[in-house]
Amino acid sequence: MRFDSAVRKAGLVVAIAALAVSAGCAKKDESEVQANGVKLIEKGKLTVCTHLPYAPFQSKDASGKVIGFDVDVMDLVAKDLGVEQTIVDTPFEGIKSGQDLNTGKCDAAAAGMTITEERQKVMNFSDPYFDATQAMLVKTGKPYKSLDDLKGKKLGVQAATTGRDYARKFEKEKGLQLVEFEDLAALQQALANGQIEAAVNDLPVWTEYIKEHPGGFEVTAEFDTGEQYGFSVKKDSNPELLKKINEVLAKAKQDGTYDKIYEKWIGKQPNS
Amino acid sequence: MKLRRRQRERLSLWLQYLAFIAIIAVVIFAADWGRLRDAFFRVDIIESMFPTIITVALRNTILYTLGAFAFGLVFGTILALMRLSRVAPYRWLATAYIELFRGLPALLVLFLVGYGIPIAFPEREIPGGVFGSIAIGLGLTAAAYMAETIRAGIQAVPKGQMEAARTLGMSHFTAMRTIVIPQAFRIVIPPLTNELILLTKDSSLAYVLGVTAQTIEVTKFGRDTLNDRVNATPLLVAGLTYLAITLPLSQVVRRLELRYAKAR
Numbered sequence: 001m002r003f004d005s006a007v008r009k010a011g012l013v014v015a016i017a018a019l020a021v022s023a024g025c026a027k028k029d030e031s032e033v034q035a036n037g038v039k040l041i042e043k044g045k046l047t048v049c050t051h052l053p054y055a056p057f058q059s060k061d062a063s064g065k066v067i068g069f070d071v072d073v074m075d076l077v078a079k080d081l082g083v084e085q086t087i088v089d090t091p092f093e094g095i096k097s098g099q100d101l102n103t104g105k106c107d108a109a110a111a112g113m114t115i116t117e118e119r120q121k122v123m124n125f126s127d128p129y130f131d132a133t134q135a136m137l138v139k140t141g142k143p144y145k146s147l148d149d150l151k152g153k154k155l156g157v158q159a160a161t162t163g164r165d166y167a168r169k170f171e172k173e174k175g176l177q178l179v180e181f182e183d184l185a186a187l188q189q190a191l192a193n194g195q196i197e198a199a200v201n202d203l204p205v206w207t208e209y210i211k212e213h214p215g216g217f218e219v220t221a222e223f224d225t226g227e228q229y230g231f232s233v234k235k236d237s238n239p240e241l242l243k244k245i246n247e248v249l250a251k252a253k254q255d256g257t258y259d260k261i262y263e264k265w266i267g268k269q270p271n272s
Numbered sequence: 273m274k275l276r277r278r279q280r281e282r283l284s285l286w287l288q289y290l291a292f293i294a295i296i297a298v299v300i301f302a303a304d305w306g307r308l309r310d311a312f313f314r315v316d317i318i319e320s321m322f323p324t325i326i327t328v329a330l331r332n333t334i335l336y337t338l339g340a341f342a343f344g345l346v347f348g349t350i351l352a353l354m355r356l357s358r359v360a361p362y363r364w365l366a367t368a369y370i371e372l373f374r375g376l377p378a379l380l381v382l383f384l385v386g387y388g389i390p391i392a393f394p395e396r397e398i399p400g401g402v403f404g405s406i407a408i409g410l411g412l413t414a415a416a417y418m419a420e421t422i423r424a425g426i427q428a429v430p431k432g433q434m435e436a437a438r439t440l441g442m443s444h445f446t447a448m449r450t451i452v453i454p455q456a457f458r459i460v461i462p463p464l465t466n467e468l469i470l471l472t473k474d475s476s477l478a479y480v481l482g483v484t485a486q487t488i489e490v491t492k493f494g495r496d497t498l499n500d501r502v503n504a505t506p507l508l509v510a511g512l513t514y515l516a517i518t519l520p521l522s523q524v525v526r527r528l529e530l531r532y533a534k535a536r
Binding site for chain 1: 387390394479480482484485492495496498499502504
């Protein structure tokens with residue numbers, strides 16, 4: 001019995017279709033691997049989502065390696081699991097909306113991310129690991145001491161951040177002109193170019209920026225919003241990893257490792 | 273089993289139809305429609321996006337597109353004429369420009385315009401603010417593409433048109449302006465409309481310049497709403513908003529092409 005080539009071709013189409021369909025329907029969970037009883041998406045790797053650059057929490061050094069406060073803390077978690085940390089640079093929107101975790105792009109997110117009620121609806125947060133305050137950066141010598149001085153002026157914020165949400169609350173009241181930038185680098189560039197008069201972001205981020213550009217910029221206002229950073233994992237699906245992160249955090253705070261990392265990246269010791 | 277050729281062809285065709293139907297059926301039955309609806313089609317979110325998506329976002333998208341298109345069309349026409357010029361340096365210049373800007377991603381050009389010009393000329397603003405930056409940034413890229421299209425259009429006008437005009441005593445410039453270019457543009461309307469559709473979507477790159485509530489366009493508006501509501505519905509709404517502009521445009525092109533085909 002000889003099959004004709006046209007029939008064979010049609011058969012091939014059916015076979016490919018069946019393959020595609022079965023691949024599409026395969027449950028992702030089955031392909032997950034374990035490390036010390038913790039589910040991971042890739043063997044031997046703790047895959048962590050972040051959005052670059054966000055110094056001092058995560059940024060690239062001269063050799064292109066991602067370094068920072070968050071990186072060091074997540075390294076402790078990876079070490080405890082006996083795996084290596086790999087970092088995925090992805091837009092903050094994907095991290096914040098929980099989609100990067102939901103779609104299995106990464107095991108955890110460590111992106112200098114504030115724990116908020118909205119975000120808690122779409123992902124599980126670890127215990128807080130950092131107290132953050134918002135701050136306003138201006139070019140040295142400019143007369144802007146508070147949001148009140150910025151009436152009708154352009155204030156830059158970073159898209160999808162709590163700094164933006166904070167500034168937005170005062171947009172109408174103080175007559176601010178909010179300009180949203182996709183990432184920190186563009187925001188800093190715009191401030192340096194004079195396209196905006198001031199910028200709001202997390203205080204440690206500005207401290208780091210001033211350190212790198214001495215004399216050019218100053219923080220003229222701090223807004224204590226009571227924000228705390230947390231690491232996050234996929235909603236209701238990886239309690240083991242969440243538990244592990246919390247354990248490592250608690251241990252690091254106890255044995256002084258946390259303080260060392262804090263001093264290395266942020267400078268002064270935490271108050272507590 | 274020996275089949276005749278016609279039978280084989282029909283069998284093959286039927287198998288392909290079957291496979292096609294099978295794929296669609298599997299997708300329909302296997303998809304989790306409830307979750308899909310919750311993620312992409314929340315009516316309350318759709319309602320919350322109106323009317324801003326039309327009054328602000330769509331308006332800006334159209335403005336940016338038209339600005340870039342106008343800039344690109346004028347500049348592109350100049351480039352096309354330069355490429356057809358008898359003066360060699362003009363040709364070299366235009367060719368170099370077209371090769372350069374056709375090869376650069378629009379995002380990079382927009383970034384260079386938005387952040388480079390303020391560095392080069394401190395304390396000076398691009399006229400029109402964000403609108404000006406986008407019109408120039410996207411227009412620079414669009415001009416490179418349009419120049420080639422327009423040049424092809426000019427070359428497609430029969431040589432006899434120019435010769436006849438010159439015989440009547442018209443100058444080269446007048447003949448070009450009144451006889452050749454109008455005919456050329458008639459020829460290139462369909463490809464230029466394609467460029468307009470491409471620009472409509474490229475206007476979403478405006479986000480690299482930093483946008484305010486007044487200068488926001490459709491894509492950024494969708495992404496922002498996604499962030500606020502932590503739901504993907506706004507992206508679907510943004511997508512449909514683009515289709516509301518591009519589908520009628522495509523229809524116009526099809527009509528024009530038909531009309532020209534008949535006229536010939």
